[in-house]
Amino acid sequence: DGGITQSPKYLFRKEGQNVTLSCEQNLNHDAMYWYRQDPGQGLRLIYYSQIVNDFQKGDIAEGYSVSREKKESFPLTVTSAQKNPTAFYLCASSIDRWPGNTIYFGEGSWLTVV
Amino acid sequence: AQTVTQSQPEMSVQEAETVTLSCTYDTSESDYYLFWYKQPPSRQMILVIRQEAYKQQNATENRFSVNFQKAAKSFSLKISDSQLGDAAMYFCAYRSPHSGKGQGGSEKLVFGKGTKLTVNP
Numbered sequence: 001d002g003g004i005t006q007s008p009k010y011l012f013r014k015e016g017q018n019v020t021l022s023c024e025q026n027l028n029h030d031a032m033y034w035y036r037q038d039p040g041q042g043l044r045l046i047y048y049s050q051i052v053n054d055f056q057k058g059d060i061a062e063g064y065s066v067s068r069e070k071k072e073s074f075p076l077t078v079t080s081a082q083k084n085p086t087a088f089y090l091c092a093s094s095i096d097r098w099p100g101n102t103i104y105f106g107e108g109s110w111l112t113v114v
Numbered sequence: 115a116q117t118v119t120q121s122q123p124e125m126s127v128q129e130a131e132t133v134t135l136s137c138t139y140d141t142s143e144s145d146y147y148l149f150w151y152k153q154p155p156s157r158q159m160i161l162v163i164r165q166e167a168y169k170q171q172n173a174t175e176n177r178f179s180v181n182f183q184k185a186a187k188s189f190s191l192k193i194s195d196s197q198l199g200d201a202a203m204y205f206c207a208y209r210s211p212h213s214g215k216g217q218g219g220s221e222k223l224v225f226g227k228g229t230k231l232t233v234n235p
Contacts, residue, residue, distance in 0.1 A: 033222070040228075041227055041228075042118070042207075042225030042227050043205070043223070044225075045222040048222065058222060088157060090157075092159075099146075099147050099211045100147050100164075100166060100209075100211075103223060104161075105159035105160075107156065107157065107158045108158065
């Protein structure tokens with residue numbers, strides 16, 4: 001089945017550690033996105049990529065980094081510089097950058113700082 | 115920058131009844147796209163319905179329909195014949211047609227804070 005796979009589902013990070021969240025899609029979509037969701041809040045854009053080897057910062061990129069070496073993969077690294085990383089992270093994709101296209105979401109990853 | 119407001123943090127409806135979720139947005143653009151997403155307890159975001167601002171006709175998808183009032187910048191979601199499986203968080207979202215390198219551009223969805231819908235048997 002086509003879709004977006006995020007892993008791990010649950011991740012615990014110690015203070016000072018970097019962690020990487022995986023996002024893989026087999027939908028042949030050009031555009032990929034990372035969103036963060038905090039309790040009682042909507043989603044906020046962290047980073048997005050419209051094509052391989054290119055990505056741009058969203059609204060809350062500080063403390064995060066990404067790469068887009070392959071069309072199907074868009075991993076997100078939460079660095080130690082991110083002061084409040086505990087949140088639910090959603091990866092998404094769309095066929096291209098046209099704004100009328102549907103953005104599809106993965107099942108998300110929970111990150112908790114311990 | 116565009117903003118999306120959902121004024122109802124929680125709503126409840128009896129099974130088989132109809133419920134309407136409110137959404138207003140603020141924009142200076144004349145063309146844009148609006149979406150309603152559902153987030154069930156599994157937390158995956160699922161598209162419910164979408165509306166293009168240039169279309170006057172309200173979008174419908176089976177039991178789900180919208181009341182799009184462009185002048186009032188209102189985009190409410192009506193769920194008819196509510197089912198237990200409709201219980202979820204519902205998010206209204208806005209997307210600009212113009213690229214803005216991340217700030218107010220078409221690269222992102224701007225979400226409201228959501229409405230938690232409870233369906234009572």
